[in-house]
Amino acid sequence: MMPSLPHFIWHSHLDKKGTYVRMLFIDFSSAFNTIVPQHLIGKLSLLGLNTSLCNWILDFLTGRPQSVWIGSSTSNTTTLSTGAPQGSVLSPLLFTLLTHDCAAMHSSNHIIKFTNDMTVVGLINKDNESAYREEMRELVRWCKVNNLYLNVDKTKEMVVDFRRARQDHSPLAINGSSVEIIKNIKFLGVHIAENLTWTLNTSSITRRAQQHLYFLRKLRKAHLPSPILTTFYSGTVGNILSSCIITWFGNCTVFDRKTLQRTPEKIIGVSLPSITNIYITRCIQKATNIVKVPTQPSHELFTLLPSGRRSPRHNHRRRNLSNLTDSQRFTPSHIVVAGGLWNCQSAVQKADFISALASLHFLHFLALTETWITPENSATPAALSSAFSFTHSLRHFGRGGGTGLLMSREWRFTPLSFFTLSISSFELHAIPTKFLIIVIYHPPGSLDHFIDELDILIEGNPLILLGDFNLQSLAPCSCTHQI
Secondary structure, three states: OOOHHHHHHHHHHHOOOOEEEEEEEEOEOOOHHHOOHHHHHHHHHHOOOOHHHHHHHHHHHOOEEEOOEEOOEEOOOEEEOOOOOOOOOHHHHHHHHHOOOOOOOOOOEEEEEEOOEEEEEEEEEOOEOHHHHHHHHHHHHHHHHOOOOEOOOOOEEEEEOOOOOOOOOOOOEEOOEEOEEEOEEEEOOEEEEOOOOOHHHHHHHHHHHHHHHHHHHHHHHOOOOHHHHHHHHHHOHHHHHOOOHHHHHHHOOHHHHHHHOOOOHHHHOOOOOOHHHHHHHHHHHHHHHHHHOOOOHHHHHEEEOOOOOEEEOOOOOOOOHHHOEEOOOEOOOOOOEOEEEEEOOOOOOOHHHHHHHHHHOOOOEEEEEOOOOOOOOOHHHHHHOOOOEEEEEOOOOOOOOOEEEEEOOOOOOOOEOOHHHOOOOOEEEEEEOOOEEEEEEOOOOOOOOHHHHHHHHHOOOOEEEEEEOOOOOOOHHHOOOOO
């Protein structure tokens, strides 16, 4: 499963102007078979392992007899003193320890390792790839020193570039051969596309799940009881649908989610847990585990709240989650609406968290203030629109500011413009749906004209009004108007 920390790194970098990301997915030729035990033991000693343990590992890896048995015939026995036994639990750990010193030289590059799967992520700014290419030259040198062979034919590269005027990217050259640039790749069981959408991944999962429905129907025709059918579903179809779900489900489109929700409940005859509920449960379990382990790579993405609980964050500044407020259930006539308001203090770098937050609380809409989205930033609105509809209004003076609405795709709407009202005391963004939803942001300071302009705005309109009024910093006597 792709770690959340690299995923955050990509999005936070792509939010900046003139940037793109290059990802090199490295393939080693017979990685476990090329381990030199004496070289590994030297690294283990430097890591602090005692001599007795190092000698035990050396004895495990050297002098291993091996023969091939086919039918009634057996080959001669060969003694192996290189590599690590395939299929043993210890071999992946030993390979991980062997590559522990393979680290990025430059802060703009990141090396992601999962046993013998290695990925180099280069954060490119203004077409300057010198650090990324130097990193690759150093990696090739490191592989030679550590007796690892790069399989250039199976090594692939993907470029994520959302710039409007993007150019063709020249391929990397490793040992005189060019690395193929691809549009998508299957990495650790998950399909990653260059546009960072999950349609290809969900389509692949759906096809694999449907292949097992045939056997489920056969078992149903054999009149097996529902508990057995449910067990078979959980171990085959359900296991496929929920594979790495916390990585991709939160940013799926509505169409992709509907495709995944076609569960075989009619075949089994009992209700099954929804994919959304599985996703939420897995997210909570994963977050809990991350918080408990300080050495977990994604642990730094969580910060302590005043209560002592942790909450996910996507930058190193403390997130003001006290501003996150669930609106009350609004029930005009027969309409039931769940909405929320958050002064997010920059939606940049937080798109994944915002979408997951709206999904986790089953919100129909989430109003955002202080989005800090600039006209040049197209990556953040695109990321927010992956699973919801997102519209926003920019601040037309100074820096920061900005208001927006994350809406359920089931609602149809067109953003409204209120510039004809000559509103000057606050920012606003409005959406007409089944009723009017308005989100406003009033900067700290004087209330001059604020109440009058707000009164004109809401006059005669059935609406939901959400916003950050910043009234708390003013003396009670300074506000004499009534709405």
